[in-house]
Amino acid sequence: MELNQYLGMFLEESREHLQTLNKCLLSLENDPRNLSVLDEIFRSAHTIKGMSATMGFTAIAELTHEMENVLDLLRKGQLKASPAIIDTLFKCLDTLEQSVESIASNSEATVDIKPLAAKLAKLAAGNGAEEPVPAAVEKKAAAPVSATSSGIVLNDTEIEVIRAANRQGYAAYEVQVALREGCLLKSARAYMVMNALDELGDVIKSVPPAEDLEKENFDHSFTVVALSDAEPEKVQHTLLAISEIETATVLPLAIPDAATSAAPVSQQAVAAVSAPEPAEKRRDAELPVARPEAPAAADAPAMADKKLRGGQSVRVDIEKLDTLLNLVGELVINKTRLEQIGLSHRLTDLTETIEQMDRVTTDLQAVVMKVRMVPVGQVFNRFPRMVRDLSRDLSKEVNLIIQGEETELDRTVIDEIGDPLVHLLRNAIDHGIESPAEREAKGKNPVGEIRLIARHEGNNVIIMVEDDGAGVNPEIVKQKALEKGMITQAEAEKMDAAEAVRLLFLPGFSTARVVTDVSGRGVGMDAVKTKIESLGGMVDVETKVNEGSRFKIRLPLTLAIIQALLVKVCEEIYAIPLGSIDSTINITPGDIKTIQNQEVILLRGQIIPIVRLGKVLGVSHAGNEDAEELYVVIVHMGDQKAGVIVDTLIGQQEIVIKSLGKLLASIKVLAGATILGDGRVALILDVGSLMQ
Amino acid sequence: MAESTYTDRETQLVIFKLGREDYGISILQVQEIKRIMDITRVPNSPDYIKGVINLRGSVLPVIDLKKRLRLPPADYTEDTRIIIVKVEEIVVGLIVDAVSEVTTLSSENIEPPNTVVGGVSAEYLSGVGKQDGNLLILLNLAAIVGVGAEAGKTG
Helix, strand or coil, rough: CCCCCHHHHHHHHHHHHHHHHHHHHHHHCCCCCCHHHHHHHHHHHHHHHHHHHHHHHHHHHHHHHHHHHHHHHHHCCCCCCCCCHHHHHHHHHHHHHHHHHHHCCCCCCCCCCHHHHHHHHHHHHHHHHHHCCCCHHHHHCCCCEEECCCCCCCHHHHHHHHHHHHHHCCCEEEEEEEEECCCCCHHHHHHHHHHHHHHHHHEEEEEHHHHHHHCCCCEEEEEEEEEEECCCCHHHHHHHHCCCEEEEEECCCCCCCCCCCCCHHHHHHHCCCCHHHHHHHHHHHHHHHCCHHHHHHHHHHHHHHHHHHHHHHHCCHHHHHHHHHHHHHHHHHHHHHHHHHHCCCHHHHHHHHHHHHHHHHHHHHHHHHHHHECCCCHHHHHHHHHHHHHHHHHCCCEEEHHHHHHEEEHHHHHHHHHHHHHHHHHHHHHCCCCCHHHHCCCCCCCEEEEEEEEECCEEEEEEEECCCCCCCCHHHHHHHHHHHHCCHHHHHHCCCHHHHHHHHHHHHHHHCCCHHCCCCCCCHHHHHHHHHHHCCCCCEEEEEEEEEEEEEEEEEEEEEEEEEEEEECCCEEEEEEEEHHCCCCCCCCHHHHHEEEEEEEECCCCCEEEEEHHCCCCCCCCHHHHHHCCCEEEECCCEEEEEEEEEEEEEEEEEECCCCCCHHHCCCCEEEEEEECCCCEEECCCHHHCCC | CCCCCHHCCCEEEEEEECCEEEEEEEHHHEEEEEECCCCCCCCCCCCCEEEEEECCEEEEEEHHHHHHHHCCCCCCCCCCEEEEEECCCCCEEECCEEEEEEEEECCCCCCCCCCCEEEEEEHHHEEEEEEECCCEEEECCHHHHCCCHHHHHHH
């Protein structure tokens, strides 16, 4: 079998499931009784097992298999999610991650899973029996399994789900569906039934399982347990409306309340006609052997999930999207050409058609841009685990709160933003949050809180890392900067607190760890700042001693499109990013003075050096030098300003930034290129190097 | 790398003209051939870089091949073409006087370059091909584009 073509998909899906596992294990750690999380963990582990077995990665399959055994016991309540077990599961996760990455990097090194597998097996066999948790025993005695009239066996989780649904006003129904004799496409009918039930509520179980239904592995009837807030008659009516359905019986399914759940009651409550013996038998069969049944049960919801996702999203290679974007750009350009032809030949029909086309292409462009947006949660997801591990290492207690994961950013930004955030979070845990004892002494909650927040703000995305830790003392930062000779005494005296704290971003602070002992934040902050700025963003910090700090990152929605001012120098058109433009002014040649051979102008009392763009770019000028009126674009970089003399201002426009490629990368004054409406290439000026 | 392109038993070459000489590059390196189009000058770039073009949405540098090989310049005509080539992941356009044909050459008809052929110094050459009594100057694109010049020489 040609497996290579599936490898990419396998890797990506495995990584996704590992993410889910990570997330779910964390929430299991916080709430060991949460069965729905356990189910999700089980499902992900099971999917990984299935995929890796198919791909021939036996080590991964084996390890996940052992994990499943333990998870299954947890799910049944026969094992308690103790820290030891959770730690082991986390280790499994790390090992799985390693294995997946070594597959990805095509390395020969195989990760040894034996010790972990053995540990898991021991947990599953030994510990489980040795120290059964009282709660679990109780539950087992109560009603791990419920049988319905037709012998559908519900496990604990499913009962729990039904109870939860009951509380929200949903009723559980047992729906028996019989298809007409000789019905063709049985699976399609079954699918329609499932769909109809899904629309009315939720399907939580089917006999035979959904997989068999899809493969037509069933006779003419099947039974489904569904939740719905509709009347049974309505459910029945809906189902009978599907063609080739012979009968549909909808029976309410009563589940004993959790409080009163004792074995006899549950037996009573489940529909009357239940033949106790087969039900008993099933139970016996299910409990000790458990495994063969469990994956099937886990499959049903997984399938439902897949169906849902399949309808909503498609995985696309980012390169294909880039190509798509380029093609759309090309389309727009050709449309502009057609427009010009239409105009010069006065073809009214053509012009009208092009107007239509114009609307379509504009929409198309917007859609393609939107497709490239990815929720920032993709990056955020990896942090809870990191925070957990790090706070453990440092014996601190930290509660990480994540908000706004759904905020969307361009894929290119998403890929880059991870590292700076790791840095900020590490800093917050390492230097920000105090030890529990210290916190208590300060009268704070011993558990520190770190918030990671993303949100939109106009054309920007804001990401904040907040902690309620020790904060940064501006005086100490100032002192350190003075000692290091980064600022002078006079400068230090002039600085206010906010400015002083910003010294943290200076390169000098990062190399020395000295600041750590004064709860500083120096390590690598300049790297964070550089990275964010290279993404066209900004980072700032607010802090209060003993109350905490907030690092605020402002990022553009996308790197690919910026607002720019198009200017003309002779016949050449250049783009200046609007972000670095202050204003545009008109001057006369007489306004230009010289200071030490440097041309300057005076603008509102400020001396601003002049850059003649034509000269910098080597454009041969014909007489424009003596123009009576000169256009000056005032640009800024940090606190520095300069006036750039151009021939004509064309106007403001959204431009798509294109790279100039490796061959031309070394040309300083240029930051890239863009394609204009008429298909010509215009170069984007790099304001920073223009000013040097 | 470039040399090995010509050492297979048979090589398909795209033949083009610069002045009066015939030049060849491996067809495997050619992506497409375009008529001359709008070229945007790039300030402060090497003189042989004519500028950049828009090829279906991507911006590509264009090399004036005659200038690069230090051959006498000529005006563009109806026949002038831009050959889009890919050399070690870099895609660039080469301006040539005319593209004449695609031909197949067997390896025994290719000889290593002498020091100078047709006024082009050896660093830009990867060999000389013989075909029906005509000489074909085979170019070392890596050296011309200015990447992997070493790799281009050592093969």
